[in-house]
Amino acid sequence: MKKGFTLIELLGVIVVLGIIGLLVTPIIQSTLKENSMKSCEAQIESFKRAARNYTSQNPYMTYSDVTLKELQLAGFLREGEIKNPRGGVFDLESKVTITKNGSTGTYTYEYTAVNCRS
Numbered sequence: 001m002k003k004g005f006t007l008i009e010l011l012g013v014i015v016v017l018g019i020i021g022l023l024v025t026p027i028i029q030s031t032l033k034e035n036s037m038k039s040c041e042a043q044i045e046s047f048k049r050a051a052r053n054y055t056s057q058n059p060y061m062t063y064s065d066v067t068l069k070e071l072q073l074a075g076f077l078r079e080g081e082i083k084n085p086r087g088g089v090f091d092l093e094s095k096v097t098i099t100k101n102g103s104t105g106t107y108t109y110e111y112t113a114v115n116c117r118s
Contacts, residue, residue: 039085040116048109050076051096055107063107065095086116 050071055063057074069092071077082090094113101108 036085037116040114043082043085043090044111044114044116047071047077047090047096047111051098051109052107055098063098063100065097067095068092071096084114086114090114 047068051066054066054071054074054076055061068077068082068090072079072092082092084090091113094111097110097112099108099110100106
């Protein structure tokens with residue numbers, strides 16, 4: 001009676017696993033990159049939301065931009081470093097640009113210091 005596997009059978013299994021690894025690796029890498037890009041974009045949206053809350057709490061101030069540090073000090077962003085999911089940290093001196101639309105009286109918020117897609 002035969003016990004165990006032959007060398008050919010073991011090599012066959014190793015080759016099949018290698019092929020599966022070669023096929024799956026690029027898919028996993030692209031998924032990780034896409035998720036970090038989405039996380040970065042979500043972080044930037046939180047900066048804009050914090051600026052929106054900041055302007056709504058201080059309606060009589062005139063705005064052109066507000067730094068991330070100001071938003072932290074005012075309590076609209078958590079304290080400490082703000083990590084970029086794509087690597088590094090966001091510069092606390094970078095600004096959210098606030099523009100008031102004259103005809104409608106509404107504000108637009110833009111953060112351009114980091115491009116998440118590059």
